[in-house]
Amino acid sequence: APMERFFRSFKTEWMPKECYNNYEEAERDTLKYILQHYNTKRGHSYNNYLSPVVMEAAA
Template sequence: MLFHSDQGSIYGSKQFTQCVQNYKLTQSMSRRGNCWDNAPMERWFRSFKYEWMTYGGYVDFESAVNDVKDYVMYYNHIRPHSYNQGLPPILAEKTYRGLLN
């Protein structure tokens, strides 16, 4: 699993990088001063927060995990995307690859 962040001092600290290693994550950081490196995920989280997430957060971790899974399915299979001429990503990918009749 990948953990991506900006280059904030906390993310480069020895304590934090050790924690990332302990959980067997791969750490990734945006290039210094380049806000576009993580733009697709920033957009995804914005959509998740404003379109789906329960106001006030979640009562427990399991609820959060289940809700994120539901949103990923919705986002990829149902939610229209203007970039894809109104198609959800899965359908746009199939269309692009010529898998639909």
């Protein structure tokens, strides 16, 4: 279930509607989503809507 939720969020919040031109572009954008958005800015319900980075810093 967590991976399904992740990919649903990725597809609806980040992935371009016109898709990617090549594998490298998709890989670069996916890493950007994970490292610069999902882990640092996007709130998660199981963390009281804090990002994972903020939650770890508070622990």
